[in-house]
Amino acid sequence: MKINILAFGQVAEVTGKNSWSISDIKTTGDFNRLLLEDFPELKSINFLIAVNKKIIREDVELHHEDTVALLPPFSGG
Amino acid sequence: MKPNQSYQRYERQLMLNDFGVTAQEKLNESRVLMIGAGGLGCPALQYLSAAGVGTIGILDFDLVELTNLQRQTLFNVDDIGKYKAQTAAEKLMKLNPDIEFIVHQTKIESANAIEIISEYDIVIDGTDNFATRYLVNDACVLLHKPLVYGSVLRYEGQAGVFNLRTSDENYSANYRDLFPEPPGPETVPSCNEAGVLGVLPGIIGTMQATEAIKIITGIGTPLSNKILSCNVLENLFYEFEITPSKQKNHFVPKTIEEFKQFNYEWFCGNTCQHLEISPTEFEILRKKNDITVIDVRECGELPLVNEFPYIQLPLSEFEDGITKLNLKERVVLFCKSGQRSLTALNLLLERYPHCKAYNLEGGIIAYKKSLLTFSVSSAKT
Numbered sequence: 001m002k003i004n005i006l007a008f009g010q011v012a013e014v015t016g017k018n019s020w021s022i023s024d025i026k027t028t029g030d031f032n033r034l035l036l037e038d039f040p041e042l043k044s045i046n047f048l049i050a051v052n053k054k055i056i057r058e059d060v061e062l063h064h065e066d067t068v069a070l071l072p073p074f075s076g077g
Numbered sequence: 078m079k080p081n082q083s084y085q086r087y088e089r090q091l092m093l094n095d096f097g098v099t100a101q102e103k104l105n106e107s108r109v110l111m112i113g114a115g116g117l118g119c120p121a122l123q124y125l126s127a128a129g130v131g132t133i134g135i136l137d138f139d140l141v142e143l144t145n146l147q148r149q150t151l152f153n154v155d156d157i158g159k160y161k162a163q164t165a166a167e168k169l170m171k172l173n174p175d176i177e178f179i180v181h182q183t184k185i186e187s188a189n190a191i192e193i194i195s196e197y198d199i200v201i202d203g204t205d206n207f208a209t210r211y212l213v214n215d216a217c218v219l220l221h222k223p224l225v226y227g228s229v230l231r232y233e234g235q236a237g238v239f240n241l242r243t244s245d246e247n248y249s250a251n252y253r254d255l256f257p258e259p260p261g262p263e264t265v266p267s268c269n270e271a272g273v274l275g276v277l278p279g280i281i282g283t284m285q286a287t288e289a290i291k292i293i294t295g296i297g298t299p300l301s302n303k304i305l306s307c308n309v310l311e312n313l314f315y316e317f318e319i320t321p322s323k324q325k326n327h328f329v330p331k332t333i334e335e336f337k338q339f340n341y342e343w344f345c346g347n348t349c350q351h352l353e354i355s356p357t358e359f360e361i362l363r364k365k366n367d368i369t370v371i372d373v374r375e376c377g378e379l380p381l382v383n384e385f386p387y388i389q390l391p392l393s394e395f396e397d398g399i400t401k402l403n404l405k406e407r408v409v410l411f412c413k414s415g416q417r418s419l420t421a422l423n424l425l426l427e428r429y430p431h432c433k434a435y436n437l438e439g440g441i442i443a444y445k446k447s448l449l450t451f452s453v454s455s456a457k458t
Binding site: 009010018045048054069071072074 | 319
């Protein structure tokens, strides 16, 4: 199983990459937990999680070739 | 359009399919407010003026600086030190003398936002901080005005259309459906701190102008219930779909009166000067972890408080007790009506001027009274 990850803004900066892929992750909750374990700095960033473009608020099951995108807020103008 | 002018200058868009004279007339009759004449505002204003939006409001309180010129394309070195809103209007009048410009040389605040925004059909957000973005969003929601959002940082940008009326008489998602509450003040850098590629607000600002023109004329599909995020380094353009949140945010002002009372600077954690907090603001603060609440009433006073955890440090013993407080946390002081806790707050700030301390305005009486209203009581659950 392959899940594609896209990161924007500070999430990309903290993780050091805009896109990568992962495997053997069943849900967005599991993904988020692992991400925060690897990058504790992300805990203070209030980023959104989207699965196949749809922003989700609850735990969602992930499937092969799903794309999970991570979007933090920013306010520059 | 002013009298005796022709549509000749609009020839290239009049010939477009789906555009024509009808769309041009809609533009001509429309009133658009650009909040912020900066990186996003300059390009958006140029294209809206050129396209023939009949009335354009330009709101900005700031002056042109040298560091603005890297991205704020309406200005040049001769404009340094001049007011942005007025200077922008003068330049745009030369671009299109057939349309009207209204200069709002002011900062948009809870006190003036309703009056200003009411005068327009569409608002474009070109501001540069979260406090103003939440303020403008909430005002547009209350006034049922569509808001064209745009934001930039470093090499990335976001754009979207909020609060657009839908065919089923509802409104599309707004910024609160995306980010219900602002991030902590230190967690997201601004362009001043983190920088921005000059062309990026150009891209996002022109997208905002495009969306405004689409909404006014009714052509195409607006970017509503979506947020477009782009990274220009990687040519990564990605649309996020937003579902309007069913769980309504409890800290959104629900009436114009509530809006005018709401302190957005405080809500976004920007100010240390705001020492009195309302019961609603206290509820917001309580949701965060690092807070110590102190009852400065003497022992045994009524009413009893069982709504939240607190410690007791009566005013008569306050000065001696201060040293034992954990001032790494935010401190909220309360008494019966807010008078004695204000005295205690002053004592605390005299000793520790940099601590983050607040007084619960109106005391526990006002707090208990506020629980009777729907917004705060439901926020407790």
